[in-house]
Amino acid sequence: MSNFYTDNADLMFTFGSLDLDEVMRLIEKDYTACKEFDTAPENLEDAKDSFRRILEVVGGIAGDRIAPRSRQVDEEGPRFENHEVAYHPLTQQNLDDLKAAGLLGVILPREYGGLNFPLTIYTMMTEMVSRADASLQNLFGLQDIAATICEFGSEEQRRKYLPLFVSGEADGSMDLTEPDSGSDLQSVRLKAAQDENGNWYLDGAKRFITNGCSKIHLVLARSEEGTTDGRGLSMFICTKTPDLVVRRIEHKLGIHGVPTCELQYNHVPAELCGMRKRGLIKYVMSLMNGARISISAQAVGIAEAAYNEARKYASERMQFKQSIDNFPPVYDMLARMKASLAASRAVLYETTRNVDLRNGYTHLSDKLETPDPEIRAKVKYYTAVTDTLTPISKALSTETANKIAYDAIQIHGGAGYMHDFDAERYFRDARITNIYEGTTQLQVVAAIGGVMARSLDKMFDDFFAAVPDGELKSILADMRKQQLAAVEYVASLKEFSKEYHSLRARNLVENETFILAGLLLLRNAQADASRMPVAERYIRDAKFDFLRNHELVMSGDFSVIRQHSEVISY
Amino acid sequence: MSCTILVFVKQVPDTKNITGDAMKPDGTVNRAALPAIFNPDDLNALELALQLKDRYGAKVIAATMGPPNAANILRDALFRGADETILLSDRAFAGSDTLATSFALSRVAKKVADADIIICGRQAIDGDTAQVGPQIAEKLDIPQISYVQEVLDLQDGKIRAKRAIEGGYEVLESPTPVLLTVIDANDPRPENAFRILKYKKAKTASEIAKNKGEAATQDELAEMQKKGLLIQEWTAKDAVPEAEFSRLGFSGSPTSVKEIVSVVLKGGDFKEIAPTAEGINTFVHELIEDHTLG
Numbered sequence: 001m002s003n004f005y006t007d008n009a010d011l012m013f014t015f016g017s018l019d020l021d022e023v024m025r026l027i028e029k030d031y032t033a034c035k036e037f038d039t040a041p042e043n044l045e046d047a048k049d050s051f052r053r054i055l056e057v058v059g060g061i062a063g064d065r066i067a068p069r070s071r072q073v074d075e076e077g078p079r080f081e082n083h084e085v086a087y088h089p090l091t092q093q094n095l096d097d098l099k100a101a102g103l104l105g106v107i108l109p110r111e112y113g114g115l116n117f118p119l120t121i122y123t124m125m126t127e128m129v130s131r132a133d134a135s136l137q138n139l140f141g142l143q144d145i146a147a148t149i150c151e152f153g154s155e156e157q158r159r160k161y162l163p164l165f166v167s168g169e170a171d172g173s174m175d176l177t178e179p180d181s182g183s184d185l186q187s188v189r190l191k192a193a194q195d196e197n198g199n200w201y202l203d204g205a206k207r208f209i210t211n212g213c214s215k216i217h218l219v220l221a222r223s224e225e226g227t228t229d230g231r232g233l234s235m236f237i238c239t240k241t242p243d244l245v246v247r248r249i250e251h252k253l254g255i256h257g258v259p260t261c262e263l264q265y266n267h268v269p270a271e272l273c274g275m276r277k278r279g280l281i282k283y284v285m286s287l288m289n290g291a292r293i294s295i296s297a298q299a300v301g302i303a304e305a306a307y308n309e310a311r312k313y314a315s316e317r318m319q320f321k322q323s324i325d326n327f328p329p330v331y332d333m334l335a336r337m338k339a340s341l342a343a344s345r346a347v348l349y350e351t352t353r354n355v356d357l358r359n360g361y362t363h364l365s366d367k368l369e370t371p372d373p374e375i376r377a378k379v380k381y382y383t384a385v386t387d388t389l390t391p392i393s394k395a396l397s398t399e400t401a402n403k404i405a406y407d408a409i410q411i412h413g414g415a416g417y418m419h420d421f422d423a424e425r426y427f428r429d430a431r432i433t434n435i436y437e438g439t440t441q442l443q444v445v446a447a448i449g450g451v452m453a454r455s456l457d458k459m460f461d462d463f464f465a466a467v468p469d470g471e472l473k474s475i476l477a478d479m480r481k482q483q484l485a486a487v488e489y490v491a492s493l494k495e496f497s498k499e500y501h502s503l504r505a506r507n508l509v510e511n512e513t514f515i516l517a518g519l520l521l522l523r524n525a526q527a528d529a530s531r532m533p534v535a536e537r538y539i540r541d542a543k544f545d546f547l548r549n550h551e552l553v554m555s556g557d558f559s560v561i562r563q564h565s566e567v568i569s570y
Numbered sequence: 571m572s573c574t575i576l577v578f579v580k581q582v583p584d585t586k587n588i589t590g591d592a593m594k595p596d597g598t599v600n601r602a603a604l605p606a607i608f609n610p611d612d613l614n615a616l617e618l619a620l621q622l623k624d625r626y627g628a629k630v631i632a633a634t635m636g637p638p639n640a641a642n643i644l645r646d647a648l649f650r651g652a653d654e655t656i657l658l659s660d661r662a663f664a665g666s667d668t669l670a671t672s673f674a675l676s677r678v679a680k681k682v683a684d685a686d687i688i689i690c691g692r693q694a695i696d697g698d699t700a701q702v703g704p705q706i707a708e709k710l711d712i713p714q715i716s717y718v719q720e721v722l723d724l725q726d727g728k729i730r731a732k733r734a735i736e737g738g739y740e741v742l743e744s745p746t747p748v749l750l751t752v753i754d755a756n757d758p759r760p761e762n763a764f765r766i767l768k769y770k771k772a773k774t775a776s777e778i779a780k781n782k783g784e785a786a787t788q789d790e791l792a793e794m795q796k797k798g799l800l801i802q803e804w805t806a807k808d809a810v811p812e813a814e815f816s817r818l819g820f821s822g823s824p825t826s827v828k829e830i831v832s833v834v835l836k837g838g839d840f841k842e843i844a845p846t847a848e849g850i851n852t853f854v855h856e857l858i859e860d861h862t863l864g
Contacts, residue, residue, distance in 0.1 A: 039764055065760075097760055
């Protein structure tokens with residue numbers, strides 16, 4: 001019997017210390033819904049009690065049911081015959097369990113059968129599911145598609161599709177990538193055209209579509225003939241039909257449980273979702289931001305699994321007459337793994353909390369007949385903050401998961417290279433997380449604007465004010481001072497300014513992340529002194545990694561820009 | 571077709587997580603030292619009832635005899651899909667052995683007059699007697715099918731079930747009302763999030779009174795009942811005619827524990843285990859299943 005919630009002190013602390021007061025008042029409209037729905041909370045305490053109970057249920061399902069099935073799912077994967085995809089029977093059992101537990105539409109509004117949970121709680125579920133079986137997250141996380149229809153679809157579309165997601169009768173996929181359009185979605189070519197009656201039809205191909213065998217597809221397609229950029233793209237909903245052919249499924253390095261499909265659209269009937277020409281610039285951006293948080297949580301879940309395996313192995317493996325966790329190189333590795341995992345988790349849930357606030361204030365603002373400047377200011381603030389935090393969280397969690405999974409194999413030694421242990425699976429599963437839903441390089445592009453514009457400064461001020469003076473705080477204060485100098489330096493450059501900005505963006509974003517994560521861990525240690533060693537380990541290690549980045553930025557070394565082609569082509 | 575299924579469940583000490591002295595000096599189980607859980611076989615019993623509800627339509631009533639906090643497993647039953655719950659709780663039941671327990675539960679079953687099927691778990695992990703289910707059937711004078719793996723068919727007045735026997739299974743048909751005892755042949759469904767949010771507020775009258783500091787009014791109870799949130803609470807008087815009180819609790823329990831011995835088996839039968847991972851795995855599972863391990 002294992003429960004992935006109650007065995008995880010860091011996750012329980014995160015939930016326990018979450019300040020959800022403002023979030024819950026917004027999404028529960030000051031707790032008025034409980035008169036209408038018996039599943040709605042009466043107050044914050046009631047809401048948190050419900051969340052805790054359900055996190056425990058998810059922890060139990062993940063630990064007792066999903067995790068024991070994950071090895072076989074990884075080994076055997078889904079089947080593909082005659083253009084039909086069948087999940088592995090154990091994947092199907094996982095989905096049946098999640099469906100029986102009523103967890104397939106937790107973030108959707110109650111009027112469509114959902115539970116109206118905040119994103120933060122849903123993300124905690126995602127983390128636990130991913131720890132049990134990373135590939136299952138790609139199916140559990142498809143609620144993001146329902147949420148997108150909910151946000152931008154018509155009332156008719158909401159009533160038609162959302163209850164199907166909640167009941168588990170239908171699943172979804174988001175069909176964005178094409179053979180020639182990966183990171184550059186503006187170049188999508190799949191054609192959407194109307195017949196004389198105004199009905200839309202889709203023709204073309206998509207590639208690398210997670211769960212492309214789904215019943216409900218959200219498709220990015222070119223609706224404006226003759227255009228070539230993002231403004232000619234719209235979003236469509238289509239349902240499974242024989243004219244939507246699964247050509248093949250991919251053979252992947254990891255996440256074997258979920259089918260990744262190549263799709264051919266042979267004049268597939270579709271409905272426009274939202275407004276024409278907004279497909280990429282508004283709807284898909286929103287969808288991707290939601291998906292980035294899910295992937296960030298998937299990475300934290302894999303990292304948690306890999307860390308636990310490494311720690312267990314290191315405490316049991318005897319060499320030179322003692323367990324190997326007694327050796328400095330090993331315990332140093334374990335301590336760094338743990339501290340960086342706690343940092344990823346802290347940044348992830350600070351991000352989701354801010355996204356919940358952004359969504360709450362945006363919905364509130366949209367409903368007002370006369371605009372309220374105070375609420376509009378909040379929408380603007382939380383939008384800027386989350387536009388920076390979301391890519392930072394995704395880059396941090398996914399790169400950290402890769403490092404932790406890599407080190408977990410290292411700690412296992414030769415055994416870790418073998419299939420007999422789970423370490424190699426976590427390594428393979430982690431490897432996609434910093435690629436899909438936007439590579440780390442693209443997360444840096446998304447985050448750097450906010451770093452240069454100092455979007456997180458107010459948040460930093462608040463955290464600094466909340467933490468008493470001390471050595472760790474002054475390390476972080478020094479880092480912040482240096483970061484401001486680096487931002488100013490890059491902004492002031494004349495020569496090679498654009499290239500240098502792009503070249504050093506990653507160093508700047510990483511350094512912003514060190515400050516953010518350090519502050520969050522230090523703040524959390526104020527609430528629970530037993531967390532101080534983790535905060536201290538993180539900050540002391542980060543100090544030197546920060547310095548390296550900082551010196552690179554401040555070096556003004558343009559030689560990479562000048563010489564890279566000679567180096568590469570030698 | 572619609573039928574009523576009564577499932578008897580039990581809150582038991584978690585014998586896998588013993589935190590102190592498991593036994594009291596008088597030879598009874600020290601329940602205070604052990605976390606209380608839903609008896610595992612009873613989860614299978616509830617699951618079978620809920621599957622029958624899914625397949626044929628039925629009202630599922632979960633009932634337990636126990637201390638006031640046994641209401642916890644009734645809430646759990648509601649979270650998984652039970653429609654109604656009954657807690658039978660009274661000091662008069664204290665010290666019941668299987669005879670007194672089955673007597674009290676048979677009276678509950680009589681009071682739930684229209685129960686077509688009564689389902690019990692095979693046995694509870696605290697006593698491991700597997701007697702209570704069959705004894706209830708005897709006291710009610712109804713047929714029983716024990717060690718049920720699966721119900722194959724249910725029609726008006728008739729049930730067909732597959733029961734485990736040594737080395738295989740047999741299929742039995744019985745008229746209803748009938749009592750089934752169930753082995754762990756199904757996979758109990760998880761608690762449902764929607765039902766948790768609703769039924770976490772389900773309470774017995776005593777729990778309402780305890781929260782409030784005074785007894786609940788009739789109006790409050792009626793309101794809870796209307797919302798489906800009242801866990802019925804029966805005392806000995808509610809379920810058993812006073813003339814039969816001597817058959818309850820200590821006085822109704824002929825069993826006495828003479829002494830408790832820690833038995834160390836020496837020699838005797840042997841069994842060959844294949845020296846493979848699979849052989850060892852199977853053996854360990856057997857030990858867990860017969861509660862030697864765990």
